[in-house]
Amino acid sequence: MSQRLNPPEANPALYKALIALEMQIRNSGLPHDLMELVKTRASQINGCAFCIHMHSTDAMKAGETPQRLLLLSAWRESPLYTPKERVALAWTEALTLLPQSGAPDADYAAAAEHFAPAELVALTTLIGMINLWNRLGVGFRLQHPKG
Template sequence: MKPRMNAFAAAPALMKEMIDFSMKVQGSGLEASLMELVKIRASQINGCAMCLHMHALEARKQGETEERLYLLSAWRESPLFTDRERAALAWTEALTLVSQTHAPDADYAAMRAHFSEEESVKLTLLIGVINSWNRVQIGFHAVHPVVSRSEAA
């Protein structure tokens, strides 16, 4: 895949604002591990290779296990995720696929059972931010760093 453009070069001031907002949401106080799971799950749904690459690496740096990363797309069938993580992942899916789901009451209620009102806003903004990044990266065909098989071995 060939990149279409570099959004950071084309609109640096606006992209800096996006980064600044992303950093504010990242520093909002939700658990770092939960935030990475949410970002990875939304990026899986959207098919954003750049974001999957970035957030899987970050999750690993924070101590996330390979097993949980492998099973994230099937989190409903795995006992490895906490009830709080499950609620966040269900809300992530509902909002990432909002044109299909319309944010069902059941997913909202499940999320609210584990998140305060303030945390609910933080989580919802996090989901919005990663979906925005997915659209920027996919839309402009951003290419993730590539390590050759020989270098990876």
């Protein structure tokens, strides 16, 4: 499989706008470790190897354990995740799988119990953004480093 195109080269202005939004999300006040878990989980669901590599690497550099990353796809069955992480991951799955889930009221209510309104907007925007990055990654067959 080879890369189809390089998005920042193909449309620099649009890519710059995406990076600006990404920076706003990063500065939203959400914990960095939580953001990397959300990004990694959405990327797993969407099958974006480029993004899984990037965000799992970033998570480990920030102190995340390999065990929690390896168990991330089975987070519901693992005791390694905090209640706040669990509701964030449930909301991530609900929004990433939106056609199937319909964003259930129970998932929203759980998220609203753990996140203030501004944080919930930031989390939801983060989820939307990683899903957009995943579509660029998968659609253009972006290649992660080997090794």
